Amino acid sequence: MRVLENFIGGAWSRSSGTTLLDVKNPATGECLAKVPLSTAADVDAAVKAAQAAFPGWSATPPVQRARHLFRLREVFDAHRDEIAAICTAEHGKTLAEARNDFGRGIENVEHAAGIPALLMGQGLEDVASGIDCHTVRQPLGVFAAVTPFNFPPMVPLWFLPYAVATGNTFVLKPSEQVPLSQQRIFELIDQAGLPPGVVNLVHGGREVVNAFCAHEDIAGVSFVGSSAVARHVYRSAAEAGKRVQALGGAKxxxxxxxxxxxxxxxxxxxxxxxxxxxxxxxxxxxxxxxxxxxxxxxxxxxxxxxxxxxxxxxxxxxxxxxxxxxxxxxxxxxxxxxxxxxxxxxxxxxxxxxxxxxxxxxxxxxxxxxxxxxxxxxxxxxxxxxxxxxxxxxxxxxxxxxxxxxxxxxxxxxxxxxxxxxxxxxxxxxxxxxxxNIGVAAPMAFFPFGGQKGSFFGDLKAHGPTAIDFYTERKIVITRWF
Known part of the structure; x- marks a missing residue:
């Protein structure tokens, strides 16, 4: 039986965790693979790889980062049916639903590829006599995301393209119930030629989530899941000084x-x-x-x-x-x-x-x-x-x-x-x-996604313009020349 591996620093590696869970086809009961419950040590290795990649990646001009996303979009588009079939096998949704699932994820890659325009700041001459002011957006470092079982290809792509487009590096924990879509997607990302360490994948459960929230070198955490866990992630990560967007449940x-x-x-x-x-x-x-x-x-x-x-x-x-x-x-x-x-x-x-x-x-x-x-x-x-x-x-x-x-x-x-x-x-x-007159009020990639009240914990919602805000820090520069 295939045992899934983590993707850290541009290479596949065995998890240090000893517990393996079955990944089952929910229609047939067939065991498709074994997924490891990784440890905090695995998270630390992924964060170190992402940290090492950050200086070079953040210094890469946005237009060049966008070209990586163009290539990624082409690779994803060529494998739409393959990813849909994997999604259906591990999740159970119909093939049409799985194609739409991945398709909405690809739309986020397309939107993030416009990063040279999305990342622009503002400026004004003569805010006072001889003094100019302008703002720039800068990346913060390593970001992490924890994603749910219900949309295996799509939801991770609410976060990954924007994190890397803005110059950050990234660590993902997909749901341990449906890890196969992301395993294959990360193989495709590897083919697309992103520098080692820019994106990393760590399989696991609660220990990985808590390690994300506590790790001192992670700048921010994104989460999608139940409201109870969203509240926990929000509190834990915020107490550790991180940016947090935690999307919870619904009625x-x-x-x-x-x-x-x-x-x-x-x-x-x-x-x-x-x-x-x-x-x-x-x-x-x-x-x-x-x-x-x-x-x-x-x-x-x-x-x-x-x-x-x-x-x-x-x-x-x-x-x-x-x-x-x-x-x-x-x-x-x-x-x-x-x-x-x-x-x-x-x-x-x-x-x-x-x-x-x-x-x-x-x-x-x-x-x-x-x-x-x-x-x-x-x-x-x-x-x-x-x-x-x-x-x-x-x-x-x-x-x-x-x-x-x-x-x-x-x-x-x-x-x-x-x-x-x-x-x-x-x-x-x-x-x-x-x-x-719309049954499923799902925003397109260029609008924000997120609820209110007990459905959302944080300030900045997923994808759209709020994603650029979440993944960057605004720096204000006030200039006078003598």
């Missing part, structure tokens, strides 16, 4: 007004809830039908949910794959059990789902709850699975109030034909990313 509300366009709205809502088996931070979770829209939403969503084809994401015709692990399947099922116990009406039950020929798959079928009340656990906690919770609201004000009760604030969407309702919703709802 996303989708509000449907009576004037919403019926068929396209329901299609977008169903894809939001059941795409990637509900395992994405922008997935719809609570659908609020306003007034007379409720019954139409319920029946339309039920019809769409029943039409979902559950199975191995690598097979044609499948529209929803398994959840990531048996443990996560049990967690999602426990939430369905809790919803029944709380008195919500279960219209479609995904528990006990089976797929012929795949007895070891982590299957949870599309699930729909009716009559969900605001205080229920299924209405408040992140399930991260293919479970829809239907709630009623009298009017837009009540719908916004329901959404704003949530401790999370990642995303929210409204479906309406009214510009006034859409404007009120986007102004008042407490979410960082808002969709209008």
């Amino acid at each position: 996303n509300f989708l509000v449907v007004m009576p004037d919403a366009e019926p068929s396209r709205s329901i299609a977008a809502i169903a894809e939001s809830i059941y795409g990637c088996s509900g395992q994405r931070c922008l997935a719809g979770s609570v659908v609020v039908g306003v007034g007379e829209a409720y019954e139409a939403v319920r029946e339309g969503l039920l019809e769409r949910a029943r039409a979902v084809v559950l199975g191995d994401g690598a097979r044609p015709g499948v529209t929803m794959g398994p959840v990531i692990s048996a443990a996560h399947r049990d967690r999602v099922v426990s939430y369905i059990d809790r919803g029944v116990a709380e008195g919500a009406r279960l219209l479609l039950d995904g528990r006990g789902a089976k797929v012929e020929g795949y007895p070891h798959g982590n299957w949870v079928g599309p699930t729909v709850f009716d009559d969900v009340k605001p205080g229920m656990v299924i209405a408040t906690e992140e399930i991260f699975g293919p479970v829809a919770c239907l709630m009623r609201a009298r009017d837009l004000d009540e719908a916004i109030a329901l959404a704003n009760r949530s401790e999370y604030g990642n995303a929210a969407s409204i479906f309406t034909s009214s510009g006034r309702a859409a404007r009120e919703f986007q102004r008042r709802v407490g979410a960082g990313m808002v969709g209008v």
Whole structure:
């Protein structure tokens, strides 16, 4: 069985950790590889390699750094299908979803390649008589990122291209549940010719995360995962004097007004809830039908949910794959059990789902709850699975109030034909990313990504212009010549 290695200082090396975890195909149960739980010593070796590379890389002109990203984009584009197949095997999402996953990551490489323009400062002559002032952006050193299981190719590329484009060096810890996409991506990065030590990969779990937060030579940490761990990373790394952007969990509300366009709205809502088996931070979770829209939403969503084809994401015709692990399947099922116990009406039950020929798959079928009340656990906690919770609201004000009760604030969407309702919703709802007739409010690479409240810890969000702010320090120079 293949044992994955770390990528440190431009070379592959064995982890010093002795614990190995199985990387399994969640549809078949097949063990694909073994991943090591690396140690703080491995992190230190990667940071030292990144530190050694920093002086030369930070002194490389931005236009030359951009050319490395152009080459990287070409290499990635040539291997889109290969990476998608790896992603589907380790994660379970469909091949179409996996292609989109990697494609959105490549968009960040494309955006970061514009670094000569993105990195520009500002200047003004004669701020006082004979005195000029200008600002420049400078890199800080070594940055680290910890990324989740749900988008194996994409999420690391929210961080890596911007870190290196701005002149920093970088250490990544991918999720130990889905390390194969990044293992292959780093092989491609090696082919693209980045100098040794500019990017580094350390496999592992909690010890690696804590080592990132504590290491005195890491300037900043990026994290994507649950809110509980995001809060821990934020506190630990900030106490150590680091920059931190920690993206946490979600409970996303989708509000449907009576004037919403019926068929396209329901299609977008169903894809939001059941795409990637509900395992994405922008997935719809609570659908609020306003007034007379409720019954139409319920029946339309039920019809769409029943039409979902559950199975191995690598097979044609499948529209929803398994959840990531048996443990996560049990967690999602426990939430369905809790919803029944709380008195919500279960219209479609995904528990006990089976797929012929795949007895070891982590299957949870599309699930729909009716009559969900605001205080229920299924209405408040992140399930991260293919479970829809239907709630009623009298009017837009009540719908916004329901959404704003949530401790999370990642995303929210409204479906309406009214510009006034859409404007009120986007102004008042407490979410960082808002969709209008959009089920998954995912910003493009050139806009920031991040939520509010318990969904985000930090000041500067991922990708877009805020990434340039996160990875650079502004220096102000005031000049007078005698």
